Amino acid sequence: AQKITQTQPGMFVQEKEAVTLDCTYDTSDPSYGLFWYKQPSSGEMIFLIYQGSYDQQNATEGRYSLNFQKARKSANLVISASQLGDSAMYFCAMRARRDDKIIFGKGTRLHILP
């Protein structure tokens, strides 16, 4: 069975600081993809970043980077220079090649303080 675990229900971070959101996963499928989504209060799911299980390098997208440690089965999201607009719910998600479904972790609510 596949599983995504996010252990931080909420985080408070000062504006302009970097923040790391934790995510661990479990799957027996050797081929999988890991995602991070941002969900503001409006409810829309905003895709942030993707990491494939066979990718050699950690994914980066602007201020977002994914710290992928395959042996530890972790895929932490790092947001550099946080901004007030980063306040939102963040979900880590996984898709295994076997069934192609995306499953989500419980999420971390991030609050950026001015």
Added chain:
Amino acid sequence: GAVVSQHPSRVICKSGTSVKIECRSLDFQATTMFWYRQFPKQSLMLMATSNEGSKATYEQGVEKDKFLINHASLTLSTLTVTSAHPEDSSFYICSARELAGGRNEQFFGPGTRLTVL
């Protein structure tokens, strides 16, 4: 990225009525669409996988007779909540998968907030 729309964005209905939610891929063909439900302050839970032209595959614990899914075309899937009850009040989100040119990407709709009185 590609655009997925949902209609309606909000719906309020009386207990016992049925509600239909549409999910459309606007600029690509989606052979597979997924339906999720999200209760307040909780994660997205996959309800079912919808394949064009065939029956939907439901996740364990999801009543297929209550949540009817139809995927009649490559750009439209519908979720009908039959005989809705207050406990069905939730945020319903669809996503559509684009398989073209070697890509395998999934795009989410903006969600539909259902309130059953």
